[in-house]
Amino acid sequence: MRPIPLVDVKAQYEPLLPRIREAIEGVLVGGEFILGPNVAAFEREAAAYLGVRASVGVANGTDALVLVLDALGVGVGDEVICPAFTFYATAEAVARRGATPVFAEVDATTMNLDPEDVSVRITDRTKAVIAVHLFGRPAPLAELDQLGVPVIEDAAQAFGSPDIARSGVASTFSFYPTKNLFCMGDGGLISTDDEELAEHVRRLRFHGSRDKVDFELIGYNSRLDELQAALLRVFLEELDGWVAQRREAAGRYAELGLGSACELPEDEAGHAYHLFVCRSPERDRIRAALKAEGIGSAVYYSTPLHLQPALAGLGYGRGSLPVTEQLAQDNFSIPLWAGIGTAEQERVVSVVQAAAPVAS
Numbered sequence: 001m002r003p004i005p006l007v008d009v010k011a012q013y014e015p016l017l018p019r020i021r022e023a024i025e026g027v028l029v030g031g032e033f034i035l036g037p038n039v040a041a042f043e044r045e046a047a048a049y050l051g052v053r054a055s056v057g058v059a060n061g062t063d064a065l066v067l068v069l070d071a072l073g074v075g076v077g078d079e080v081i082c083p084a085f086t087f088y089a090t091a092e093a094v095a096r097r098g099a100t101p102v103f104a105e106v107d108a109t110t111m112n113l114d115p116e117d118v119s120v121r122i123t124d125r126t127k128a129v130i131a132v133h134l135f136g137r138p139a140p141l142a143e144l145d146q147l148g149v150p151v152i153e154d155a156a157q158a159f160g161s162p163d164i165a166r167s168g169v170a171s172t173f174s175f176y177p178t179k180n181l182f183c184m185g186d187g188g189l190i191s192t193d194d195e196e197l198a199e200h201v202r203r204l205r206f207h208g209s210r211d212k213v214d215f216e217l218i219g220y221n222s223r224l225d226e227l228q229a230a231l232l233r234v235f236l237e238e239l240d241g242w243v244a245q246r247r248e249a250a251g252r253y254a255e256l257g258l259g260s261a262c263e264l265p266e267d268e269a270g271h272a273y274h275l276f277v278c279r280s281p282e283r284d285r286i287r288a289a290l291k292a293e294g295i296g297s298a299v300y301y302s303t304p305l306h307l308q309p310a311l312a313g314l315g316y317g318r319g320s321l322p323v324t325e326q327l328a329q330d331n332f333s334i335p336l337w338a339g340i341g342t343a344e345q346e347r348v349v350s351v352v353q354a355a356a357p358v359a360s
């Protein structure tokens with residue numbers, strides 16, 4: 001039996017190789033590699049796609065968060081509320097600014113921030129909330145917006161969802177090769193309706209300068225490459241089709257009866273299914289069975305951020321975020337990408353069902 005990987009990025013871009021070569025060739029002919037015409041065009045196209053006024057290409061999704069926090073004036077003495085059930089970069093960006101990440105609990109079903117728990121953690125030092133659209137599922141923006149604190153969307157996993165990039169502040173994206181919209185290296189984006197904020201982060205990404213003559217801010221060197229932007233323009237045209245395929249594959253797991261063996265992610269129209277994340281008390285047994293059959297699986301955030309060594313100084317102990325810790329214990333993701341075949345999904349389902357015959 002052929003192995004089934006957790007994600008097959010190559011399967012997604014292989015049919016596009018002629019257009020990819022053409023895009024690269026265009027950059028070679030143009031001879032501009034930093035902040036050239038492809039970055040400018042991609043920024044316009046991404047803003048139009050997201051339905052926002054402006055977008056700014058940066059070096060990666062982590063920098064996108066750092067630059068937005070910097071532009072909002074977040075620094076030492078400030079607090080930013082975010083989930084602990086997310087990729088490390090979400091909180092790292094806050095700490096990088098010298099501010100304090102404050103971890104709020106997530107909802108057990110959506111795995112996204114629980115607005116009620118966020119509300120009790122707001123203090124007069126709270127400068128922002130970072131809402132992560134975890135695994136491609138939109139966070140509850142409407143509820144979070146009512147808390148009276150600026151909401152930044154960490155949308156690294158959710159490009160392609162129609163229900164994101166809605167907050168009044170800014171959204172950040174990563175184009176790391178496994179994300180829904182990806183490039184062939186590192187890349188990131190900030191999107192916003194606030195033209196002033198866009199202008200500010202545009203300066204920050206280039207050493208705090210508008211014109212390379214006057215340096216007005218202590219900034220960063222954090223730009224999206226011209227080559228990556230050229231590829232992103234090709235892939236952005238495919239994104240809706242890819243997300244539709246992801247959603248179709250997610251639906252197929254349910255149709256094939258996987259829900260009898262583990263808890264499936266509850267569907268929602270705006271879910272972009274960056275990953276297909278299930279839950280089961282038999283997780284480790286299921287994963288061992290998958291591995292034995294050459295089928296990829298993964299556990300994301302098995303050590304939630306409040307228990308990470310670098311953030312231990314914040315003083316959260318084990319037991320301080322019970323829902324987060326439970327999710328860390330029982331979640332696992334199974335193969336999903338745009339174009340995964342029915343036969344492959346059938347094999348995954350039969351192995352999971354054999355390993356955990358009855359959902360508990």
Ligand SMILES: *Cc1c(COP(=O)(O)O)cnc(C)c1O
Nearest residue numbers: 060061062087089090156174176
């Ligand atoms: C991938 C990711 C990031 C970081 O993006 P990079 O481009 O790797 O810096 C930040 N937040 C979340 C939720 C992510 O999934």
